[in-house]
C-alpha cells in the first residue's frame with residue numbers, strides 16, 4: 001500500500017492541487033450531496049465538508065465517485081484519532097467561503113469585474129478546436145448567454161476543458177474565469193473546470209441568436225477536425241477531357257473539349273457529390289466534394305455513373321474521416337474504414 005505523509009490542514013493548503021496526502025481532521029460541518037455531470041456523460045457527486053485541525057480549517061470535497069480534482073481517486077475516509085480544533089480555528093471556519101474559490105456572477109458582471117468569477121451560461125456557438133505552441137495547447141471558444149436581454153459572451157477554454165465536446169443549447173458552469181483584457185470576453189485559468197447542468201436551467205432559445213463572424217469561431221486552414229459523412233444528397237458525373245492541362249473540362253455534345261478542341265481518346269469521367277457532414281463542433285454542413293477527395297472517402301466509388309455513385313455511397317455511410325475545411329472546400333486527410341463483415 002502506498003503511504004502518504006500525514007500532514008496538517010495548514011500544510012495541505014500549500015501543497016500543489018494534485019498532491020496526495022493523509023490528514024487527520026475533525027469534521028465541523030457537512031453539506032448536502034451535490035451532483036453534476038462531467039464530460040457530458042459522467043455523473044459525479046460529492047459532499048462539501050468543513051474540516052479543521054489545530055493548525056487551520058478548509059472546505060473539502062469528498063467524492064462519492066472519486067475521480068477528479070480535489071480528492072484523488074484513492075481517497076478513503078475513516079474514523080481516526082481525536083483531533084482538537086481550537087476555538088479560534090472554529091470561528092475562522094465559519095467565515096470561510098463555501099468551497100468556492102471564485103464568486104459566482106452573471107456574465108455581464110464577470111466581463112466587467114476585476115477578479116475571477118464562476119459563470120453559468122447556455123452555449124449559443126462553439127468554435128473549432130484550435131491548437132497552439134506546436135499542437136501542445138488546445139483551445140476552444142464558446143459563446144454563452146444567461147440573460148435574453150444581453151448579448152452572448154465569448155469564453156476561451158484551454159487544454160482538457162477545450163477538448164470536451166460542446167453543443168449549442170448545453171448549459172455549463174465554468175469556474176475560474178477572468179475578464180480578458182478589455183474585450184468584453186472571458187478567459188479561463190488553468191484551474192478552470194466546466195460542469196454540465198440541465199438545459200432547463202437557462203430557458204433561453206439559443207437557435208434564435210445570430211452567430212458571430214468573429215474569426216475565432218471560423219475554422220482556419222490549419223484546423224484538422226473529425227468529420228462524419230452522414231448521407232449523400234446527390235451525385236454528379238460527366239465525361240471529362242483526359243488531358244491534365246484541361247482540368248477536367250466537360251466534353252461538349254459534339255464530343256470535343258471546349259478548351260483543347262480535341263476528341264478525348266479515353267472515357268475519362270469527373271465526378272462530385274453533395275454530402276451531408278457532421279462536424280466536430282456538432283454543427284452540420286452540406287458540402288460539395290470533388291473527385292479527389294470523394295475517392296478518399298469512398299475508394300471504390302464508380303465515378304463514371306451518377307446513379308451507381310449514389311448506391312455506393314448510401315451503402316458506405318456513415319464514413320468517419322479527418323478533414324480540414326479550407327477556403328475552397330473540404331480536404332480529406334484520412335478515413336476510418338467500416339469493418340467488412
Ligand SMILES: [Zn+2]
Pocket residue numbers: 241242243246249257258259260261262
Ligand atoms: Zn481538353
